[in-house]
Amino acid sequence: MVKLTNKRYYFDYNSSSPLAKSVIKWFTSGDFFVANPNSLHTSGKKSLKLIRETQNFLFDTFKLGSTHKVFFHSGATEGINTFIINELNQGDGEKHLILFETDHSSAYKIKNITDHYKINLHLKTLVNSDGELQTDQLISFIQTLKGKIIINFTWVNNETGIIWPLMEAVKIKQVTGAFIHVDATQSVCKIKDWNQLSPQLDAYTYSGHKFGSLTGVGFSFYKKDYPIQYLVNGAKGVLHSRPGTPNTTGIYSVYLALSETMKSYDYAESLAAINYLKDNLDQLVKPQGFVVGKNSTNRCTNTISLFLNDKKGQDLLNIFDMNGLEVGVGSACSSGVLGPNRVLIAYGVDENKSNNSIRFSFETDLDMEKAKNYFEMIKKVLMKAI
Ligand SMILES: Cc1ncc(COP(=O)(O)O)c(C=O)c1O
Incomplete structure (x- = not known):
């Protein structure tokens, strides 16, 4: 069919x-009133429970619960910007940001604001005519640099569907110690080991609308000891996560849509x-x-x-x-x-x-x-x- x-x-x-059908069903069942999860009344607690259920489901699915935390945001653009801008802001020593010509604009366009930071920007190609990353060349290049290295590693290219195997990112991490953010937006249920994440890598970012949840919600994993600074300021709620009222409807739609997509x-x-x-x-x-x-x-x-x-x-x-x-x-x-x-x-x-x-x-x-x-x-x- x-x-x-x-x-x-x-x-x-x-x-x-x-x-996803399960998201539509949830909406049409009329059971989607979600109170503010920061409120302490029964309905608020019910909302918080939906978020916690989603968090636990994501840790179980991606098996990162013992090494990483997760935070919900408005989508991959925000997730990617959060980590790269965090890295640009942190520490005083020499820094190098490596972006690729093949990156999605949500990472690539960060090049336009790098003048505000004391960093060295490197825009790299380093792929062959089939789009495969030339990892050894990248490592050799990194070895010529001094200071902190920040890399956005696109796991699956959104335009061509070419995969950069996660093992390559792990190798780069092991050899160079770079901070590696994985743009995992296009990986869900499109590659064999889509949920086999390496605990060695620093952060991973996803967008819900790529697999059937609402638009305007995404999530990122980051290492437990990572001093994350969010892009937005405001009151932190009971989740001690990104400031602002959590988007419970969107977040729970991630749980529903991902469970459904995985099954099929x-x-x-x-x-x-x-x-x-x-x-x-x-x-x-x-x-x-x-x-x-x-x-x-x-x-x-x-x-x-x-x-x-x-x-x-x-x-x-x-x-x-x-x-x-x-x-x-x-x-x-x-x-x-x-x-x-x-x-x-x-x-x-x-x-x-x-x-x-x-x-x-x-x-x-x-x-x-x-x-x-x-x-x-x-x-x-x-x-x-x-
Ligand atoms: C690889 C990749 N990264 C990041 C994004 C940005 O996602 P969003 O627009 O949901 O923030 C996209 C969107 O297509 C993408 O394909």
């Missing part, structure tokens, strides 16, 4: 995923399905185009970026849209703002052609039956377009 969203075929899950994710099945789509789409557009990063074995199970020599991604998106299929261009949440695509440029694509791509990002419970159906639909539109 193929899946319709708003009576359209929705292939833009990396931007935002539809609400079958890594082997989704991998076979995405490989079917990858191989057939690549074959279909040859020689006018190719699947970006097609030769990498480190690919996630829901994302395909298609490059086409002579077609602007925006034009293709419009053609797909007119045919009832919703796809993405550019980085996941900045669709609509199209400068040169720095991710594809980093992979070696010519700058003038860097916008000639579209991205299909499917539901996490992709299977072969859906993949075959989706391929036929996509093929019909592509045949008109190219």
Whole structure:
């Protein structure tokens, strides 16, 4: 069975995923009044219980409860900024911030405020044409630097679905001692070991709307002894966490949506399905185009970026849209703002052609039956377009 969203075929899950059924059910059951969890009355305590349940569920799921704490925020953009800006603020010695051309804008754009800090900014490419991180080169580069090193490590690339294995981040940590924040936003139920986090890494950040919870809520894990400073100031509540009234509705939707998504994710099945789509789409557009990063074995199970020599991604998106299929261009949440695509440029694509791509990002419970159906639909539109 193929899946319709708003009576359209929705292939833009990396931007935002539809609400999980369990979240919709909770809302429609009418049981979603949530009092302020900082209030000491019975309803407040009930709200607090929902947050604690979510926290415990996250510790159980990601198995970090003994080494890390978790805090809830408004989404990955806030989580990423919290850790990087914290690191820029802390300590007086020499500091180096390493960001990658392939990072999501929520990390990459921090470059624009680094003038306010006494730090050295390094914007790195360090990937091959399939988007794989050249870890040894990165380590060699870090070894030429003196002082504190701060790295944003994107586990799964939102545009291309290329994975940078977490073991590589662990290796960088072990050899260089760098502070490593993992942008784990696109990892949930899209890769084999999505919930096998290493306790050695400093922080991990997620956004709920990427797996069916409400938009405007996310969470980050950080080491228990980490002196976290939040980006916002105000009263701290009973959770001793980020100031402001906790978003209980959003937080509990993380619990519901993640439990549901995990249950329906079958890594082997989704991998076979995405490989079917990858191989057939690549074959279909040859020689006018190719699947970006097609030769990498480190690919996630829901994302395909298609490059086409002579077609602007925006034009293709419009053609797909007119045919009832919703796809993405550019980085996941900045669709609509199209400068040169720095991710594809980093992979070696010519700058003038860097916008000639579209991205299909499917539901996490992709299977072969859906993949075959989706391929036929996509093929019909592509045949008109190219
Ligand atoms: C890899 C990655 N990091 C961070 C973000 C930012 O997430 P949000 O917009 O939910 O804050 C996104 C959004 O697409 C993303 O794909």
